[in-house]
Amino acid sequence: MPHTLPLTETLLSAVGGVPALADPLDSSPRSRVWRVRRADGRPVIVKQITDDGDAGADADARFARELAGLRLAGRGSVAPALLAADPAARVLVLEYVDDLGRTDDWMPGYADALARLHTLTGPDDAGALPAWTGPTAADAESFLALARALDVPVPAEVPNELAGLLQRLDPTGHHALLHGDPCPGNDLRTADGVRFVDFERASLGNGLMELAYFRIGFPTCWCALSVTAAPLTEVEAVYRTTWRDVTGTDVPGDLADACAGWLIQGDALVERAHRGTADQLARVPVEDFEWGYVSARERLVHRLDVVAGLTRDHDHLHALGRLGSALATRLLERWPGLRPLPTADARPWYQ
Numbered sequence: 001m002p003h004t005l006p007l008t009e010t011l012l013s014a015v016g017g018v019p020a021l022a023d024p025l026d027s028s029p030r031s032r033v034w035r036v037r038r039a040d041g042r043p044v045i046v047k048q049i050t051d052d053g054d055a056g057a058d059a060d061a062r063f064a065r066e067l068a069g070l071r072l073a074g075r076g077s078v079a080p081a082l083l084a085a086d087p088a089a090r091v092l093v094l095e096y097v098d099d100l101g102r103t104d105d106w107m108p109g110y111a112d113a114l115a116r117l118h119t120l121t122g123p124d125d126a127g128a129l130p131a132w133t134g135p136t137a138a139d140a141e142s143f144l145a146l147a148r149a150l151d152v153p154v155p156a157e158v159p160n161e162l163a164g165l166l167q168r169l170d171p172t173g174h175h176a177l178l179h180g181d182p183c184p185g186n187d188l189r190t191a192d193g194v195r196f197v198d199f200e201r202a203s204l205g206n207g208l209m210e211l212a213y214f215r216i217g218f219p220t221c222w223c224a225l226s227v228t229a230a231p232l233t234e235v236e237a238v239y240r241t242t243w244r245d246v247t248g249t250d251v252p253g254d255l256a257d258a259c260a261g262w263l264i265q266g267d268a269l270v271e272r273a274h275r276g277t278a279d280q281l282a283r284v285p286v287e288d289f290e291w292g293y294v295s296a297r298e299r300l301v302h303r304l305d306v307v308a309g310l311t312r313d314h315d316h317l318h319a320l321g322r323l324g325s326a327l328a329t330r331l332l333e334r335w336p337g338l339r340p341l342p343t344a345d346a347r348p349w350y351q
Contacts, residue, residue: 072121
């Protein structure tokens, strides 16, 4: 094992004493994960949030978010149960969830579980997690600068539309439990439904920001995917129906706003380690950079097309949609080799 299993006295009782076996599992640079077989033969998961190098700069905050997120998610069957935690060591002991593996029809169950996750919290939970943080005025200006750099005229109404968008995306008054990174690989399919893992970016906000993943191409994920036509209609209907069944109300907010919010965030073009390090939209005219197997320009064209389609008859984003359509056209004119995103039925599998 490359690292010592971090079981303190506090945690040994949760695993039933000294474990019989501990197998390290693949994980991000931000954590270490083991499947531990207890003395009684039952498995559990041990996860340690790391403070190694750049990945550890916010280790304490990530641990606090994951711990709070798991506790809140424990109100429903949408995450592994939290069995024990040692904040000093930044270690969690979690229920082992047996993943059933590949299925081509994965999205409806995912959408149902996402809605159930989002409905677990309400106004009384304000402060239990940080509020969701979305695009800023600097993001809006970067988006406008991108249009100018590509010689695409900006309709006069767009700056005011963007200012209004930022106001509408304010998370105040929204208290859905957001996963923060609900990507393929962070969802496990079980006999009782989907369970989400890795709550290091959990927050409270508007659930539409994560329902938008289906349309906007899974913006925080290395495996950008496209969902269209009947599958898209089905998953959004599943989400809204589950929300209504649980809460008795309709999903608040505007999906077009959520998608436009993801569009103008340059940091949603790069992996987490590179967010906040540069103006990513400013890089697009001069270089194409890959994350996973999809390039930044390819991600951007998909998002531009989505927002253009959603806002053709939109009361508050009509001009932004026209700008988005013109930008997508310009990108494809300059770089005709840009590929469409892979379809969601081709999602990568980690098993």
